[in-house]
Amino acid sequence: MSVAILRQGDYLIASIQVDLSDSQVLELRDDLSERIGRARARGLIIDVAALDVIDSFVARSLGSIAITARLRGAETVITGIEPDVAIAMVQFDLDLAPLRTALDLDEALSLLDRLTQGVGEDGA
Amino acid sequence: MNQENQSNEDPSRQMPEVDRSLLHELVAYLRDNRTELREEWVARITQAQLLEVMTPEEIFSEVTAVYDNYVDALETGSIETLQAYARDLSERIIPRGVETHEVLGIVLLLRDVLARALFVEYQRDADLLNRILDAYEPAANRIAVTVSVSFVEERERVIREQQEAIRELSTPVLQVRDRLLILPIIGVLDSARARQLTEQLLGAIQANRAKVVVIDITGVATIDLTVANHLVQTVEAARLMGASAIITGLSSKIAQTLVDLGVDLSMMRTVGDLQGGLEEAERLIGHRPAAKGSRPDAAAT
Numbered sequence: 001m002s003v004a005i006l007r008q009g010d011y012l013i014a015s016i017q018v019d020l021s022d023s024q025v026l027e028l029r030d031d032l033s034e035r036i037g038r039a040r041a042r043g044l045i046i047d048v049a050a051l052d053v054i055d056s057f058v059a060r061s062l063g064s065i066a067i068t069a070r071l072r073g074a075e076t077v078i079t080g081i082e083p084d085v086a087i088a089m090v091q092f093d094l095d096l097a098p099l100r101t102a103l104d105l106d107e108a109l110s111l112l113d114r115l116t117q118g119v120g121e122d123g124a
Numbered sequence: 125m126n127q128e129n130q131s132n133e134d135p136s137r138q139m140p141e142v143d144r145s146l147l148h149e150l151v152a153y154l155r156d157n158r159t160e161l162r163e164e165w166v167a168r169i170t171q172a173q174l175l176e177v178m179t180p181e182e183i184f185s186e187v188t189a190v191y192d193n194y195v196d197a198l199e200t201g202s203i204e205t206l207q208a209y210a211r212d213l214s215e216r217i218i219p220r221g222v223e224t225h226e227v228l229g230i231v232l233l234l235r236d237v238l239a240r241a242l243f244v245e246y247q248r249d250a251d252l253l254n255r256i257l258d259a260y261e262p263a264a265n266r267i268a269v270t271v272s273v274s275f276v277e278e279r280e281r282v283i284r285e286q287q288e289a290i291r292e293l294s295t296p297v298l299q300v301r302d303r304l305l306i307l308p309i310i311g312v313l314d315s316a317r318a319r320q321l322t323e324q325l326l327g328a329i330q331a332n333r334a335k336v337v338v339i340d341i342t343g344v345a346t347i348d349l350t351v352a353n354h355l356v357q358t359v360e361a362a363r364l365m366g367a368s369a370i371i372t373g374l375s376s377k378i379a380q381t382l383v384d385l386g387v388d389l390s391m392m393r394t395v396g397d398l399q400g401g402l403e404e405a406e407r408l409i410g411h412r413p414a415a416k417g418s419r420p421d422a423a424a425t
Contacts, residue, residue, distance in 0.1 A: 078364075081364045082330070083330055086362070086365050087323070087361050089361070089364055090358075099364070101363060101365065102366040103329070103330075103366035104333070104366070107366055
């Protein structure tokens with residue numbers, strides 16, 4: 001397990017601390033998907049603040065994690081993207097629209113609160 | 125020195141065994157006639173209406189220094205001293221508005237004056253004159269190139285510095301209130317500036333924990349495809365960092381251009397003017413729940 005996944009209320013928080021290999025990224029995706037179901041999580045926060053580089057594979061994988069998580073019932077927020085990383089990411093020819101982002105963990109939590117409340121309202 | 129000259133020049137025109145002594149003679153002649161040749165040069169400069177921003181005394185003292193450096197360079201074959209002097213001179217005269225054509229003209233005038241003097245001095249012996257000119261011309265051309273290039277390089281350095289200064293001055297990122305930044309862009313937006321602007325903006329977003337940035341481009345007259353795409357990327361990069369960007373002040377011309385260019389604007393949030401942009405920004409910030417778990421609507425009121 002290269003990424004610790006913490007649970008906070010209805011949310012899961014995955015904090016990536018080291019550069020991940022492609023297979024580790026895929027492993028993380030499967031892991032998160034499985035944990036969301038098990039924990040019945042409604043939100044997922046992925047903190048990438050420790051990463052100096054996000055390559056196109058990781059960027060694409062973050063998008064697919066977000067989509068997978070939504071299918072499993074959780075909204076995903078990416079947090080802690082550094083300026084240089086952001087500049088590099090927008091140069092990939094990728095559709096980053098599925099990625100919801102927040103400045104830091106605080107923001108991510110309040111964004112998730114807003115998102116999941118909306119879902120709850122619709123469901124009610 | 126001869127070797128150095130030879131390496132740059134056509135060897136068939138060089139006569140190495142006589143070159144050195146000829147150059148010595150040449151240099152001695154130029155030293156002996158320093159006063160007249162210098163005056164002749166100044167007269168030609170004045171006549172050609174070059175360096176009009178300088179006083180005659182200034183011209184004369186600069187001319188003296190250049191002349192001496194010139195003769196030294198001819199003698200030693202080393203252009204470093206002359207190069208350093210030329211750079212220093214350029215540094216002094218560029219702020220006063222001396223143009224490139226003036227510097228080129230002056231250097232060429234000196235070359236003409238000296239060549240003419242040599243011609244007069246040695247015309248009785250055509251063969252000797254030929255060889256003197258053979259020795260003189262390559263060295264003189266090299267010196268002319270050195271001085272001109274030094275001037276142009278100095279000029280370019282000044283321009284680069286000014287561009288840098290203008291760029292830094294022209295893209296301030298202002299914090300208007302907590303978590304709200306304004307980035308007014310005025311003037312020509314080229315890709316170098318657009319890139320610098322993106323870096324500044326993203327850095328400021330991180331430093332100020334900005335939630336919303338208003339990018340006002342009222343002061344931008346035109347935009348091209350590269351810059352437009354860069355702007356879109358900037359907005360997207362800001363979003364990745366967790367901040368929303370609002371573009372305000374798109375002139376109708378720029379709006380038209382963006383549409384014609386087919387720039388994908390679906391990710392761009394635009395508002396007509398800066399006032400509207402600020403109102404929109406306040407609304408976005410207000411939407412943030414005041415306390416965890418509170419309703420968004422409640423927070424907005």
